[in-house]
Amino acid sequence: MTLISHKIALDVMSIRRDFPILEVKMRNNKDLVYLDSAATSQKPNSVLQAEARFYEQVNSGVHRGAHYLAELATDQYETARAKVANFVGAKPEQLVITKNATESLNLLAYAFATQNSSLLLKPGDEILVTEMEHHANLVPWQQVAEKTGAKLRWIPITPAGELDLSNISELINKKTKVISFTHMSNVLGTITPVAQIASLAKSVGAKVFLDACQSVPHMSVDFATLNVDAIVFSAHKMLGPLGVGMLVATEELLDEMPPFLTGGSMIEMVSMDKSTFAKAPKKFEAGTPNAAGIVATAAAVDYLNKIGMNNIQAHEEHLTEYLLAGLAQMPGVQVFAPNLIERGSPVSFAVAGVHPHDVGQVLDDDGIAIRVGHHCAWPLMKKLNVTATSRVSTYLYNEQSEIDAFLTSLERVRSFFGVK
Amino acid sequence: MTLISHKIALDVMSIRRDFPILEVKMRNNKDLVYLDSAATSQKPNSVLQAEARFYEQVNSGVHRGAHYLAELATDQYETARAKVANFVGAKPEQLVITKNATESLNLLAYAFATQNSSLLLKPGDEILVTEMEHHANLVPWQQVAEKTGAKLRWIPITPAGELDLSNISELINKKTKVISFTHMSNVLGTITPVAQIASLAKSVGAKVFLDACQSVPHMSVDFATLNVDAIVFSAHKMLGPLGVGMLVATEELLDEMPPFLTGGSMIEMVSMDKSTFAKAPKKFEAGTPNAAGIVATAAAVDYLNKIGMNNIQAHEEHLTEYLLAGLAQMPGVQVFAPNLIERGSPVSFAVAGVHPHDVGQVLDDDGIAIRVGHHCAWPLMKKLNVTATSRVSTYLYNEQSEIDAFLTSLERVRSFFGVK
Amino acid sequence: MQLQSLYQEVILDHYRNQRGKGLRGDYQAESHQVNPTCGDEITLRAHLAEDKKTILDISYESTGCSISQASASVLFEQVKGVSIAEFEKIFNEYHAMMQSQGKLEANEDLIGDGVAFIGVAQYPARVKCALLAWMAAKDAIGKAAL
Amino acid sequence: MQLQSLYQEVILDHYRNQRGKGLRGDYQAESHQVNPTCGDEITLRAHLAEDKKTILDISYESTGCSISQASASVLFEQVKGVSIAEFEKIFNEYHAMMQSQGKLEANEDLIGDGVAFIGVAQYPARVKCALLAWMAAKDAIGKAAL
Ligand SMILES: Cc1ncc(COP(=O)(O)O)c(C=O)c1O
């Protein structure tokens, strides 16, 4: 089945050899077709080796010890920070290392709900999100609203799954203090109009935060020109290890934010009844940091840079186009997709008469891993009038032939459950 | 120099072969003598392999996907949780996985300072810590006191570095709501009288938390019989990876505590304006968890179990005794040590006329890694009347000959700086 | 083939023709359960006899996958008309089988078509689907019997 | 041998005989700096001429390691009596050397015995020690000149 002919920009065959998990056999000895990278990406050997090498060669207490190992470990930690910051067009001092994007968002949200913070919201203030946020960028703001009496509002979405900006000049108003929204929907692949929202936000003096979990791994993102106050993302979705998240923010914002987790390494002076705190980013990095994790993240950045973010994006665009064309020919399949030319790789769909869990199960039987469920975007599901969707998401290691395998298996879903 | 003859319980030679970093050369091509395990321990190959294997064989979204890989990853995650819980005498449902002990302590502290929490403290309530806490178990409670108006009090220490319990019946009184203290001092090696404090705490209805960061790696700890409400510890100090912390607590406490980080995976239902939350431990594990990390932690537990915690403790006791005897013979060296028969391996000391930084530098020149500084226990330093100490801490992979090397180098310190 | 052992014909039949579906007015207690991973839901009502010893009816409304729908249908068939004591036995048998990773053959006299779910027990991610209605029943019957 | 290149004789000499140590009463501004990793502290006072262009005196009290003590002593020697403009040059030269990981040979005419600290610049964990007094001076002089 070849719907579109296209010169693939990447040498996917050789990329695949760098990812050991792609050789693993699934149920019934089937080959793995991994189409769930929006949940978490697979890791190349170089990332696994970077993590192991840290432990084998320099492991020790970062920023605390004065001995040779501690010196090497600290150096690797800060060099990695600089590399990851640079990857998204930020300065090292602007990058706070957390455990995942969820922690990064909670760290941001905390600043607006804690006493003694100059950012503390008050009743009447407004927080704006969108109807297609991941729970990680919704629930923390609900908590802020509940604690401060601020009002949580949201930009609705159109039936096609784009942001509905028809009422935006009312939604973004003088009471708006925070606007936090996704750069790319993890369910629909929608890319949001950041520039437009950011400039409206700035005009009313609101802080703007971008959930870049799905964009940073798949396209070139430049914090310096985005005109937002902060972005968050997770290493594990961009070929990096689990247990590493990023908060990139302007120095002004970081200075203004109170510490979140407190303890060792984030202090300046401590006595029994009082402490003072270090400057950002250390102020936000309490406790022993996951140094091996950030070093491995830097190796992931090296890998992405070597391939080139533009090439990766072009490759995914091709796969997505090919996938959408295939799904369009499939009877009884409804695709939830924005009418956008520039879009991301997550594609959600429904098979009439078959529950997503059952769709996923048949695909799984053929070795094909997709995600079924609400994708941590329950309100979006309600808006789409479904309880769940099936989602395919690709990355640099996916081949066109895997989309073919997926489409063939999808036909089996329909025949297995006897739907026409 | 053989001060004490002793049959060593461990086959240290063969243990050392499992730790690749011990082969690394230091400055001037010196062998590494790693005496800084209280800061972070080194990792055996089996732990590094467990982490890599997770990524090579099962990596995928834990607790979210329904496909084969997700099934395997989820199973490994929960099996690892059960193993680590069992290691400290707890049930899997009692173990919350965090990024480090510092996060665990903040998670505990948060419950006492957040509105809508049944545990929220009020002015007049008292929080009790000790004068020898690590900043991680002090600063979060200072924050709680500041936010709630509760009073932070502390158990003083004696000049020898033990808890001074002379006034304990006044310190633990009806106003006391939380007692959080260290099981073993990371500076002095003091083991605290948990049973006594816990039973006094229970008699006034206070919650009792134990900072077990230094005890769990070095001795057998049984949550079920400790009579405390929670313990915290970090994987990286017990042969496990960075980026994994533990909170073990009674089910009643976990039920009572509000969620801390919010987002995906910790919810029950989410709509735009309201969310409900899952039961513990999931309630406290927002976002994509560090599954590879906890799986590697379980491998560390396997390793410790294979050697046997009692053997490890006996080995360290021997090394510590040997070290203390050696230091006692060294002119101009002051040891800060409790007068206890049962004590842990961290040993702090001062060399008259030489600043700890300079002590550490000379040792470092000989390949010997010890920790110098305030050890994140600044108030304790003030109490000891120093700005910093030098600290040696051992673990299962250290040999008596390394203590000899350390003592020899310490003589060089004194001659280098010309002190008598 | 594993897929057929998961989706046994009996299950697909219950899924296509759900027995006892629909909420009925006579009941003493209701339970609402959600599967937080996929958003599937069930509302289930328990109608007991006056002596609170016999389950006269189980009525339910649900959305979900084939496994969760079929398991609700089987539940209805097995539980309608039995005593609460009998229900406990049936529940425990079914629950133990679902937790057994497919290793425990269950007693067909107790759980009837429920035995067909043994294949589901081999798929940890689907066990919750097969238990959703049963958890709702346990909850509703427990409340109704108070 | 690296240790000797770190602890050059000049440094040990300044450490054993600290020039200008002690807090003196004449000053316009004071700075207190702490090294948060080791707890070392310095309190440093800047005493400027009336035209606020010349540094008449730098006085200080400090606790710390040989490197931090010696660097305060060298600072005193180099900075006492110079103009603020000159101080900026001296400071920048010393600071650049300390940040160079031991690669930048500094101008001895500017920083005097400060050149001996080039070995320290190879030990990242000790750079803070060698800068503590200098940061305090920059801060205090800046405030005094306001
Ligand atoms: C006694 C004690 N408590 C708490 C901590 C904090 O642990 P972590 O840095 O892993 O969060 C440490 C170690 O740094 C410690 O030794």
Ligand SMILES: Cc1ncc(COP(=O)(O)O)c(C=O)c1O
């Ligand atoms: C759009 C979006 N935001 C936030 C998150 C949360 O990321 P994490 O689970 O790594 O904290 C995810 C992924 O789960 C996501 O896709």
